[in-house]
Amino acid sequence: MSLPTSADDIFARPSSPPDRGNQPVRNWRRCVICSEQSSFKSPREFATHLRELHSTREGGSFICRYGLHGVCPSLPVLGVSDKDYEDHVSRDHILTSGSRSGSSSRASTPGMPRSSTVPNIVSANRWSVYSSSQNLPAALNDPNKSRSEAMVFFTRTWGTVFIDRVDIAASPYLDDITRTDFEDYMQKTSVRYRRHQQYSQPANEKDKERDVVKILHNKTREAVELARSADLDQIPKVFMQPNFQLEDPDTFRDVLPWSQLESSSNGAAVETKARQSSRLLQEKLTHYLDIVEVQLAKMISLRSDAFFHAMTSHDQLQSNMLATCHSIKHLRDRVHTIDKVFVEGPLKIMKLKSKRTNYVTMYNKLKMMATVHQTQPTIQLLLSTSEFVGALDLISTTQEVLTQELAGIVSFRHLGSQLTEMEKLIDKMMQSDFVRYAVADLTRPLTPEQVQVMEEERLVTILFGMLQQRKFVFVDMYREEAAATIKAIIKQTVIEIVSQADDIDVEGNVSSLADQMRLLQFETWLELLREVFRILVVLLTRIQGVRDMMQDVVHISAGKARVHGSLNKSNNCDQWPAEGGATAAGITPEAAHVHVPMAAEVDVVITESECTKLTSSLRDMLCSLCDTAHDRCTKLLTAKAKDGFLEKLMPTEFVQLSRSIEQFATECERICGRRSTSLRGGLQSQANRFVNRFHEERKQKLGLILDNERWKQADVPAEFQELVDHMEETGEVSLPSRPDTAEIQKPVDYLFVRKERFAVVGTVLMLLKMVVEYGQCVDDMPAVGTDLLTRIVELLKLFNSRSCQLVLGAGALQQVRLKTITTKNLALASSCLQLMVHFMPLLRQHFKRQIPTRQQTVDKHFDQALKDYNDHIDEIANKLLAIMDTMIDSQLAKWEAKPPMPSSGMRAIGKQMGKLHEAIIDLLPAEQINALFLKINESFKLKFRQKLSKLCILNNGGPQHALVTSDLTFYVGQMKSLSSLRNFDDRMVEVWPSR
Numbered sequence: 004m005s006l007p008t009s010a011d012d013i014f015a016r017p018s019s020p021p022d023r024g025n026q027p028v029r030n031w032r033r034c035v036i037c038s039e040q041s042s043f044k045s046p047r048e049f050a051t052h053l054r055e056l057h058s059t060r061e062g063g064s065f066i067c068r069y070g071l072h073g074v075c076p077s078l079p080v081l082g083v084s085d086k087d088y089e090d091h092v093s094r095d096h097i098l099t100s101g102s103r104s105g106s107s108s109r110a111s112t113p114g115m116p117r118s119s120t121v122p123n124i125v126s127a128n129r130w131s132v133y134s135s136s137q138n139l140p141a142a143l144n145d146p147n148k149s150r151s152e153a154m155v156f157f158t159r160t161w162g163t164v165f166i167d168r169v170d171i172a173a174s175p176y177l178d179d180i181t182r183t184d185f186e187d188y189m190q191k192t193s194v195r196y197r198r199h200q201q202y203s204q205p206a207n208e209k210d211k212e213r214d215v216v217k218i219l220h221n222k223t224r225e226a227v228e229l230a231r232s233a234d235l236d237q238i239p240k241v242f243m244q245p246n247f248q249l250e251d252p253d254t255f256r257d258v259l260p261w262s263q264l265e266s267s268s269n270g271a272a273v274e275t276k277a278r279q280s281s282r283l284l285q286e287k288l289t290h291y292l293d294i295v296e297v298q299l300a301k302m303i304s305l306r307s308d309a310f311f312h313a314m315t316s317h318d319q320l321q322s323n324m325l326a327t328c329h330s331i332k333h334l335r336d337r338v339h340t341i342d343k344v345f346v347e348g349p350l351k352i353m354k355l356k357s358k359r360t361n362y363v364t365m366y367n368k369l370k371m372m373a374t375v376h377q378t379q380p381t382i383q384l385l386l387s388t389s390e391f392v393g394a395l396d397l398i399s400t401t402q403e404v405l406t407q408e409l410a411g412i413v414s415f416r417h418l419g420s421q422l423t424e425m426e427k428l429i430d431k432m433m434q435s436d437f438v439r440y441a442v443a444d445l446t447r448p449l450t451p452e453q454v455q456v457m458e459e460e461r462l463v464t465i466l467f468g469m470l471q472q473r474k475f476v477f478v479d480m481y482r483e484e485a486a487a488t489i490k491a492i493i494k495q496t497v498i499e500i501v502s503q504a505d506d507i508d509v510e511g512n513v514s515s516l517a518d519q520m521r522l523l524q525f526e527t528w529l530e531l532l533r534e535v536f537r538i539l540v541v542l543l544t545r546i547q548g549v550r551d552m553m554q555d556v557v558h559i560s561a562g563k564a565r566v567h568g569s570l571n572k573s574n575n576c577d578q579w580p581a582e583g584g585a586t587a588a589g590i591t592p593e594a595a596h597v598h599v600p601m602a603a604e605v606d607v608v609i610t611e612s613e614c615t616k617l618t619s620s621l622r623d624m625l626c627s628l629c630d631t632a633h634d635r636c637t638k639l640l641t642a643k644a645k646d647g648f649l650e651k652l653m654p655t656e657f658v659q660l661s662r663s664i665e666q667f668a669t670e671c672e673r674i675c676g677r678r679s680t681s682l683r684g685g686l687q688s689q690a691n692r693f694v695n696r697f698h699e700e701r702k703q704k705l706g707l708i709l710d711n712e713r714w715k716q717a718d719v720p721a722e723f724q725e726l727v728d729h730m731e732e733t734g735e736v737s738l739p740s741r742p743d744t745a746e747i748q749k750p751v752d753y754l755f756v757r758k759e760r761f762a763v764v765g766t767v768l769m770l771l772k773m774v775v776e777y778g779q780c781v782d783d784m785p786a787v788g789t790d791l792l793t794r795i796v797e798l799l800k801l802f803n804s805r806s807c808q809l810v811l812g813a814g815a816l817q818q819v820r821l822k823t824i825t826t827k828n829l830a831l832a833s834s835c836l837q838l839m840v841h842f843m844p845l846l847r848q849h850f851k852r853q854i855p856t857r858q859q860t861v862d863k864h865f866d867q868a869l870k871d872y873n874d875h876i877d878e879i880a881n882k883l884l885a886i887m888d889t890m891i892d893s894q895l896a897k898w899e900a901k902p903p904m905p906s907s908g909m910r911a912i913g914k915q916m917g918k919l920h921e922a923i924i925d926l927l928p929a930e931q932i933n934a935l936f937l938k939i940n941e942s943f944k945l946k947f948r949q950k951l952s953k954l955c956i957l958n959n960g961g962p963q964h965a966l967v968t969s970d971l972t973f974y975v976g977q978m979k980s981l982s983s984l985r986n987f988d989d990r991m992v993e994v995w996p997s998r
Contacts, residue, residue: 031097036069046097053092069096235298238291259284371408375401375415382425386432394429395471398422430472434480437465441481444549445488449541456548466556470609477553478620485546485624486631492542493535493635500531517642525656528643529663535639536667539632543625543674550625554618561614622676629675633668633682640664640685649689654776657693658783661686683786690787697780698794701773702801708766709805713819714828716926717765721748726775727756730842736778736849756841762926767835770802774846781853788854795846796864799839803871806832811878826883826919830926833879837928840872880935883919887939888946890915895950900963905973912943913977920981932983940978944993947971952996967994 031049033042036057043049057069064082067075069092077095241247241257249255303310378401385394402422409415444457456462469477494516501519504527523531609617643649649657664686672678729739753760754768777795781788809815810832813824821828847865891912898908916939923932956963975989 046093049097050089050092053096054088058088067091067096235294238294242291368408371404372412372415375404375409375418378418378422379425386429395426395468398426398429426472429468430474433465433468433472433474434476437469437477438480438484440465441484442488444545445485445542449492449538449545456545456552459552462549462552463556466553467560470557470560473609473613475613475617475620478617478624481549481553482624482627485542485628489539489542489628489632490635492538493639496535496538497531497639500527500534520639521643521645521648525652529656529660532636532639532660533663535636536663539636540667540670540674543629543632543671546628547625547674550621554621557609557614557617557621560609561611563614626675626677626679629671629677629679630681632671633679636664636667637682637685640682640689644689644692649693651696652693654697654780654783657690658780661690661784687786690784691790694780694784694787694790694794698798701776702798705766705770705773705798705801706805708769709802709809710818712764712766712809712815713821714764714810714815714824714831716752716762716831717768718750718752719754719763719768720750723768723771724751724754726771727754730775730845731757734845734848736775736846737782738775738779754838756838759928761838761841762831762834763838764831764835766802766806767838770798770839771842773798774842778846778849781850785853788850792850792854792864795850796868799843799868800871802839803836803868803875806835807875807878811875811882825922826886827922827926829879829882830923833876833931834926836872836876836879840869840876843869843872880931883923883935884938884942887915887919888942891939891943891946895946898950900954900956900966902966904966904969906970909970909973913974916977916981920983924983929983929985933985936978936981936984937986940987943974944991947994948996951994956996958995 031043031046034049034052034057043052053067053069054065057067057073059066059068061082063084065085065088066082067078067088069075075095078091083091239257241254247254249258378397382394382397385397401418405412405415405418405422440458440462447457466477469475497516497520501516501523504523520528520531640649649660652660664682668679668683725739730736752762754763755761774795777791777798781791784791809818810824810828815821815824815828843865847862851862894908894911898906916936920932920936923935927935951957951967954963956967958964971991971994975991978984978987979989
């Protein structure tokens with residue numbers, strides 16, 4: 004195939020009609036089966052048409068239906084894959100070849116394959132960009148040919164047919180491009196192209212002429228220069244070299260080729276030839292000399308003025324040169340004299356002084372080497388006395404001397420590494436010594452006299468050494484040892500007390516230590532807990548002293564002045580109650596004082612930031628150890644609380660436990676300066692359970708008492724009167740302290756509160772005692788004050804609701820088999836309710852003092868309870884009023900204005916009024932009774948007025964008027980006979996209906 008050389012060649016190829024005998028026939032222009040006879044723009048569009056309308060898919064295989072009766076001749080019934088189907092369509096339907104001979108006149112039927120002499124685009128390989136290889140890079144990089152085949156064309160003659168010509172395979176993705184596609188473009192650009200040629204031709208000719216002139220000028224100048232240097236060019240270059248030396252054998256051989264001049268003994272002809280060569284060489288050298296002389300003469304003639312000027316000044320130069328030589332000689336003589344007098348002596352002195360200095364330096368160096376030689380024995384001696392700081396300083400100083408002063412000394416080449424290893428060994432020794440010190444300090448007897456820091460100098464030495472080495476692990480090491488000691492001490496204390504207890508069996512291994520401790524009685528267990536608290540306070544005080552000493556050492560190492568007395572201020576122990584604490588343990592403020600020994604001047608070995616970090620770590624260490632102590636004590640509390648043991652305690656016993664824990668927590672807070680919450684949280688959890696059980700017991704007890712209450716007036720024991728008097732006098736809800744020698748007083752009928760008497764039932768007395776117990780409980784356990792508040796309000800509401808059900812709701816008829824609920828029962832219930840209402844403000848103030856301000860919901864709870872009680876009291880009063888209204892209605896229903904007078908109905912009303920007054924006169928306050936009867940009177944007037952209006956009896960002075968007046972006079976007399984009735988209006992004008 005030959006490469007096209009121009010665009011004309013490219014577009015000339017398809018312009019001739021194709022030979023149908025050997026060219027492919029394109030059948031994708033239209034579909035001969037479809038009636039539409041649509042024309043397709045590209046083979047891809049035709050292939051899509053065949054896939055959508057003339058193929059079927061069965062499973063994952065395709066069956067071609069492009070042919071007569073829906074049968075493809077090339078692929079009739081076979082199912083092929085997607086790729087094979089595309090190859091089939093491209094090979095047999097899109098582009099098929101014509102007949103070989105061209106004589107076949109058979110119609111081109113779709114789907115019928117034709118014989119092909121030229122492979123179509125998919126017969127061998129599918130069409131790709133490599134199919135259009137019509138340029139040199141494509142020919143060289145043809146992937147279908149090997150490298151050797153592609154390079155064969157270099158062995159051929161370069162020409163238009165240097166490689167086999169092949170036809171470009173038509174791409175199914177591109178349309179045919181012919182010359183006609185470019186005719187419009189060529190017509191538009193032809194005029195501009197000719198104008199461009201016209202304008203560019205003159206410019207090219209001018210450039211050519213200018214280049215020719217420039218070349219001629221250069222050649223002329225080169226000719227002139229060549230003529231000028233023609234003579235000198237005859238001389239060989241060897242004579243012109245700046246390093247020309249005839250003594251050099253190579254140069255000599257180049258100038259005088261001696262081998263050509265030597266005579267030979269073999270014959271006279273050779274000798275004659277050598278003689279002629281030497282003569283010729285002489286003439287050549289002479290010629291070179293003449294050329295040089297001529298050139299020198301020319302140069303001298305050009306510089307003649309300079310030569311004449313030099314000759315005229317030669318004599319003057321000679322005289323000046325002579326005078327200069329005499330001056331130089333005189334100067335040199337004087338310099339020699341000065342050197343002998345002023346230089347040699349002082350220089351000798353300086354040399355001697357330098358030598359002396361060198362001797363002194365060497366002596367000091369040897370002395371220093373002797374000292375350094377004694378470093379290791381000195382370090383061993385210091386370590387034997389635990390002088391870690393001195394040993395480390397000695398190692399640091401020696402390392403510095405070896406680096407600066409004794410660098411390069413062969414005998415000390417291993418001393419530096421030995422000192423480094425010894426420094427590492429000292430680090431390990433300090434850590435192990437610190438651990439031994441911590442263990443010895445923490446495990447020594449925990450007595451009040453043993454709270455001082457043990458061996459202060461030893462601890463300070465170890466700390467300074469570790470800080471100098473920047474080993475800050477001593478804080479964590481001490482924390483771990485102290486935490487382990489706390490755990491061990493608590494366990495040992497529990498074991499000792501459990502083994503000494505007489506009420507449990509510790510011989511058999513039937514249970515764990517926690518189970519054995521759980522078997523202890525409360526008193527024994529409380530003593531165990533207090534002993535643990537005492538030991539922990541002593542241990543934490545000792546740890547605080549060590550922590551303070553560490554902090555002072557850290558401050559000194561950072562260059563800060565130690566604050567004297569800072570430790571004393573932090574260790575000032577407060578008074579510890581009898582249950583346990585620092586004072587009870589015998590720890591006095593004087594015994595708790597510790598201090599860091601005043602050491603010598605210490606260099607600053609740590610930075611300010613490191614000092615701050617270590618101080619924070621020491622503070623966190625003490626707080627962490629206090630938290631650890633609280634956690635371990637919480638486990639003791641939790642172990643004892645299993646199976647609800649603490650919930651079953653008496654309130655006084657739980658108060659003792661609460662006080663002991665609170666005192667220990669307060670002491671720990673004083674030591675570490677931070678509030679620990681774990682033990683208080685455990686106590687809070689147990690307190691909540693205790694309060695829940697405490698409340699449930701009293702709630703159940705109150706319910707049982709109410710269920711058995713017969714609502715009769717009960718006698719008031721003297722202790723309850725004393726309780727009420729104490730509450731009124733002190734304003735506190737608490738039990739009074741009764742002396743053992745107090746006289747036994749008889750019970751009384753009423754409970755007197757500030758000269759006001761209250762008739763009560765036994766249930767109210769028990770409720771009053773329960774309320775006092777709640778008040779004492781909140782005093783002893785303020786942490787559960789909010790919970791107790793809701794519980795006591797719930798208890799008060801329980802009494803109110805339950806009493807309402809039993810009395811007003813007549814529940815007592817079935818509960819205790821009462822025949823009826825009398826007015827006396829109602830009045831007694833009202834009196835009990837009024838007694839509790841009287842004490843509610845006092846109870847409110849008591850709880851308000853114990854509960855934190857942010858949690859104060861006292862007013863809301865008590866206001867609701869007070870409202871419920873007052874509503875209940877009003878309902879009882881309304882019930883009494885309703886009873887009397889019912890009685891009045893029944894009597895007036897059968898009343899008539901007939902003699903005899905007073906009538907039976909009016910006498911019955913007066914009798915019932917008297918009975919009611921007699922029933923409630925000793926149960927309710929006089930003001931309440933007076934208000935009740937005034938309401939009854941108003942109700943009677945209204946009802947009697949309605950009766951008179953019904954009977955049409957008017958105030959007209961008639962016989963019936965006289966009868967009614969007689970009855971009313973009797974009613975007024977009965978009402979006035981009631982002793983508690985005041986402000987009674989005896990006028991009965993309102994009963995008469997208007998005319």
